[in-house]
Amino acid sequence: MPGKLLVIGGAESHDAGDDAILERFVLLAGGTEAHIVVIATASESPAQREKEYGEVFHRLGVERVTPLRLESREDANGDLAVSAIERATGVFFTGGDQLRITTVVGGSKVDSALHSRLADGMILAGTSAGAAMMSSTMILGGSIASVSTSSVLTGPGMEFLPGVLIDMHFAERGRLNRLLSAIAMFPHELGLGIDENTAILVEGDVFEVLGAGAVTVIDAGPARAISCPSPDTVPGGPIALWGVQLHVLPAGHLFNLTERTPVKRSEEDHAH
């Protein structure tokens, strides 16, 4: 995948001088030459979201910002929508309800066009619901009260970033238990808890952390034991996890998703 993914934990700052995440998005989309498409399908107030992001991207020097209103599968299969994606150098998914994204866009011609543009080197960004949908399996909801088989609800995501489970608003909404619950049941997925106004920028195998908060990485691969009662026979039964690996990564830190390990900046520089 030569393209780049910018996965934002929600509530990224739109304020001048404090908009490092969106500024980086604009830069990677081509700066003043960028052609940015904003998709607010997840939101209940798409017009407002489109206006907000339009204003920020204009302020950051981008002239060509296209709000792409996808409200039905017909929209998402339309030629106009597809050609908008084909012209884009950067696409931005707003927050809202991630199920709106999959039910409207999933499997549509816009979905294919997004994957194909990403393969061509485009940058795809999403915040909150727009971040959650990026993975192959996405978190749909859950409880923060305990680590149990009934504490998390998952479903197929849009498959832009395989091998991970993304949770957003992570510190702000205390979502460790629901991410741990998911990772205990599906330890082949790496858990990424992204704080608000914080993002990961994924290029190839490596992501870099941007923004004000931290990314909590949960790796149940090395776990010595996982005890997970069947949700069918013991609903809400408690999960035991022995030996999960956890990393807390603030801005500037790098992580290799294939090696499942933080990377020293110098190591990474040598690798290039």
Place this chain on the structure above:
Amino acid sequence: MPGKLLVIGGAESHDAGDDAILERFVLLAGGTEAHIVVIATASESPAQREKEYGEVFHRLGVERVTPLRLESREDANGDLAVSAIERATGVFFTGGDQLRITTVVGGSKVDSALHSRLADGMILAGTSAGAAMMSSTMILGGSIASVSTSSVLTGPGMEFLPGVLIDMHFAERGRLNRLLSAIAMFPHELGLGIDENTAILVEGDVFEVLGAGAVTVIDAGPARAISCPSPDTVPGGPIALWGVQLHVLPAGHLFNLTERTPVKRSEEDHAH
């Protein structure tokens, strides 16, 4: 230490049929032969707390329940208080403000008597503030918003359980970040996040988990890197943690505090 410590994460159930934690305390204090002392010094409503726990312990078959009202250092250095502790087979500290416990009881004759009775085999229990104060360093407060040097406030505890940092109401109040913050700065301490209506029963090197929730154990011993900006020069600077070990232990699970590892019940049985 031949004595036993029962460290409760707060809000333990007092209801008949759902009081496994307090029932275990009574059993280990001698059952119907127990002599239980209740210390509600941490609380702003000590009379109410004394009455509540008196009723529960009476219902559980204990006749001799003594509320020991310690409101001043004079009280805590008094002969009457000391002899109450000397007669006790179990002492219970209620919740409230842990600083009330240290400022009134810390370094007093009652403090010495408690340590000495514990060495004789007594059981000492505490919930919430009464749990936090058990360790050599206790958590006094903090923020859950991020992992940073300003996210946690610690101070010397009552030193009944060295080598650990205890946080309570753990899942319910989403306190991972403040416990991680403390453990990053003091990785020689093991972090124990105890949920509400959940407890650890410590005997020698091993604790057992009791109750409805789980205990989250955070071990920064094996961490590959910890980056911790000086709180003096970079107040609130973000902490990076690479490779922290995390365990989630529900009821019935055992953990060895010296080896810093979960223990299989059968392994432990063989060891005895």
